[in-house]
Amino acid sequence: MTQLETPPISEETPLTDVQTAHAKAIELGQHMMRMTTASGSGHPSSALAISHIVVQLMYRTMRYDLNDPWSLANDRFVLSIGHAVPAVYAAYADLGGVIGTDKGSARKLTVDDLWQLRQQDSLLDGHPNPAEGFPFFDAATGSLGQGLSVAAGLALSARLDGIHKKVYCVIGDGESREGQVWEAADFVVDHKLHNVCAIFSCNGHGQADSVSLQQSADALAAKTKAFGWHVIEIDGHNPAEIAEALDVVGTVDKPVAIIARTVKGWGVDMMLGANFHGKPIPKDKLDEACAQLVETGEKLGATAAEAWSPESPSAINRAEAAVKVSLPSFEDAMKRAGLESALEKKKLATRVAYGAALVALGDVDKRVVCLDGDVSNSTFANMFQKHHADRFFECKIAEQHMVTAAAGMAAAGKIPFASTFAKFVARAADQIDMAAISRANIKIVGSHSGVSLGADGPSQMAVTDVAFFRSMTRVDTGGGRIGCHLFQPSDPISAYRCVELMANVDGMCYMRTHRPDAPFLYDLNESFGLEGFKQLRKGDKLTLVSSGYMLHTVLQVADTLAKQGVACNVFDVYLMPLEADAILAAARSAGGTILTVEDNYIGGLHSELAEAAAACGDVRVHGMTARRMPKSAISAAEVFTHVGVGEAYILEKATSLVQG
């Protein structure tokens, strides 16, 4: 047992507040049970465990405007333990908070809405899902352990905006096994986000079994203390203790962790004892369960009060979306970033061009912020750090947290660029998935993509990232947005303009940059659009298509073939989803065959063009991808050869296709 730092219960806490809090918890608890029974699924027991915490937060402690859940002035509530959401829905309906996908369609949530929980046309999704119309939340949760990172991102944004608000995050004991919780705990301390409050609901029950002793209330108290938090242990169903603990937030020079001992299925005998997880009360038991809860309230002297309502701060409007950003000329940006020499040499790594673009973007758009995972001198995010230090946030080696914190910042109107090695972006695959569900306007940048980095070997090489991100590129996420734009610039000029495109797209983007220097392929003032491709060579024998650093080898092959009298089309696909029609048309006029070349595994460019071509049937597509597990070699060319996309192989394959 660690030493408690709980302040003594104040004698001033009015008893009636305790009695009325119990009454509200009892009232809402019945809603929680009734709505999950109505939907035939859900988690009433986990919701009941946080009922008193939710009552205290949403009715008394939080300052927020029920009529304007979008206001940046509001205190925020991140429900990391997403499956407990019926507790929040019940409170928000009782309070009459506003729901809707935007202000135009906004209306008040009613108690009757609760009975539509989880229905296809309901705004109340199975887990927190703001994009479907519940803007009280900032991010989709339900894949566990991510909420504290969202809270950190919200708190960082508030500080940048000079807004004094608090961010409360309720976390389950079982979910605190997720390492990301501890990445976030470190970050909150590093960045002194003392307006963040983590509340652990320790009910001791997981899904399959009890929660490990490693996640007991005692253990969580010891851990949060070791992580540098101000720790308060409370009875999570004692309204006075909850209120006192929450009042500490912002008064101490540390973030506050409240370790709340809670009861799964609190107040309802039939849910206690054996583990009652993830299922509603059967219809024929519902009245009995509600009666048990009421009886529990009576024992506690629960007394219904006049209508409570949270205190509302003055509204702060979010910046208008869809502000079109224009970057200066490439030349000016290079000079601004101190890269004049690249203009002379006419070569520069795309990762460096990214850094220069980010500097320029930071100049013209104050919403742009940057996060990195201790590799900013490799991703060249350190150029942004140098010029816009107040908007650069070091996440250290914690990619999961970095992505989710970026999503939190995006929820508050920022445009976060988050970078690390492309290989390590995969650490956050599920966090990216969750950000996509949140429609988070985040921009992820993976450097050292593909195998061209050479000597470091496969543990640093991203070869599955293209397939992963491409999978989201055809998904309609509403409002004309798609799940992801996937950028693969081949040279510094296109990389520069891809950053501009990313800033102007509303929604998630991913850009791959590469380690080696790349020669300029484009005029300094070339413009790039969302069609996704450029034609670099014209020919009548074959159509070659590639992306990124790999493209340079393909151009060499095309030039060799040209010298042999075999003229080929060459296309640079810098963006997927690709408008492939023009490439197919060009291919039809050049023998009807396309050869794609990529230094990643399958599921990328080859799939993109094969899908387009196979729907027509009059263009053949052959794909060369990394077909052998990479290993270290000194040069990019050697690794290309090792995995099967060396220059000689491409030449051989292209020649065989031309000869048919």
Added chain:
Amino acid sequence: MTQLETPPISEETPLTDVQTAHAKAIELGQHMMRMTTASGSGHPSSALAISHIVVQLMYRTMRYDLNDPWSLANDRFVLSIGHAVPAVYAAYADLGGVIGTDKGSARKLTVDDLWQLRQQDSLLDGHPNPAEGFPFFDAATGSLGQGLSVAAGLALSARLDGIHKKVYCVIGDGESREGQVWEAADFVVDHKLHNVCAIFSCNGHGQADSVSLQQSADALAAKTKAFGWHVIEIDGHNPAEIAEALDVVGTVDKPVAIIARTVKGWGVDMMLGANFHGKPIPKDKLDEACAQLVETGEKLGATAAEAWSPESPSAINRAEAAVKVSLPSFEDAMKRAGLESALEKKKLATRVAYGAALVALGDVDKRVVCLDGDVSNSTFANMFQKHHADRFFECKIAEQHMVTAAAGMAAAGKIPFASTFAKFVARAADQIDMAAISRANIKIVGSHSGVSLGADGPSQMAVTDVAFFRSMTRVDTGGGRIGCHLFQPSDPISAYRCVELMANVDGMCYMRTHRPDAPFLYDLNESFGLEGFKQLRKGDKLTLVSSGYMLHTVLQVADTLAKQGVACNVFDVYLMPLEADAILAAARSAGGTILTVEDNYIGGLHSELAEAAAACGDVRVHGMTARRMPKSAISAAEVFTHVGVGEAYILEKATSLVQG
């Protein structure tokens, strides 16, 4: 500053051991610098920081056979901080340890081999990479924070095999920011793996900047203590303190965490001070750097000793690979698992069939172990737990750790099945990538895949997993293996046989199971092979292809069309990579058009068939995938409709294709 638990330095430690340890560290340190300079890249400074720890472990503390690194009896060394690998290569070369991809090609590593570091034909990869011929290691590392999970897996396997050995894991301070380290720390305590020792090298320097105070030696000592470890703080360059601390492992009733204060670039003045990270000493400074190191040694009284050699345990051979496993009949397996009623109803969810298959597999193969992430009552891994409790390992809500621990168990000859919701498998995307590099023989099972789970909503729906896993299905990982086999059974009988196929494939497999009950599609004794498909309907108008639970809707459409006189082929693709020729041939005889239907995002079945067809050009392929972000709805059919693959849409699309 936390209270130290370091035992006092014993007066019995012979001084000569200290002097000779310094001498060995000095000797090896020069190798580290020379090999990285020779390769033109690498991390000599991080390697020097662990030089004394490596000397103590590899020359004195560890019991292992230099001539048989494959022996299960050996103590193991997991280098989580993979970029420090030159330290291990130097020691292993000095000791003359055996390298090679198998015993047939084994030979002793020599000091001359070191100068080939990172070359394409070298067995010494840039980061630990056992599959390329360095079997002293059990898993590829270099993507940080994963080593302790490998160590846990190795320790669990040793316990199962009744082998008393120790597993040492060296972790960087910066990398301990990765949440997975703390997932592993919890697991080691939960499972009382007191033969695991974590050694944190705290040199205070990251890549881009200093390590956060949250990862200082003091902080790591406080954290590991809070996580329930026995903590010892030492000077990581004091041979006597290192030896004393390592001697504690196995003598206390906790796992031991050694917090070692180390110096990045130890002993070499030119690497101290400013952060010297991830780069070799320039050629023209190499002699000077080596001289500085020698001088450091002289100040410490370093004295070269007679050749040291580690103590060798008696060899324990690994189980023969490629033991063919045969499961009993489906009927017998159902009865064994208490699922007779399913035989009568002729329907069962594929996830339940998975559980039954795992029970049967556990009966016939003792190498099979099972891990789950607190959802075993959803994945039905709890059926294995019930029947084979000693081989079931609860990982709690920590998917990253689960996958890497499984890889660790596989390295010791086990066949681990690791399960969670398919959505949460993405938490471990990079860990899966690393396991693929290790050629780990792990089987990952994701339940509730696709959108058919309905009411829980998108935070529980796996829609990118097919693209991710398919990307690895065409990669040659050597020895006739491929990166991944991706199984998507549609009914319980095929699910049962897919588990058998997974057990018999050497290498990573992923299987998607589904939440809803699925009717039997196959004879109880149907057999399934690696060709990957079954034809369920024959027709001459159109060819429909699907997988998993989605297939049942496609069959309904085919039957509706058949009633309209439109006979369609229907193929069930239960495995990728798919041998697509037969499907293409059938399509050619049926109007030349294929329609694929999937309830996941793009990059799966549609890509697989489009790529095959586009290479030929005489078959058209159209794909229906989830094209809209899913949300909650009560039934699978409603979500199918919401995302664009509802029965009516499929019928409409199929009809339009038939009508041309």
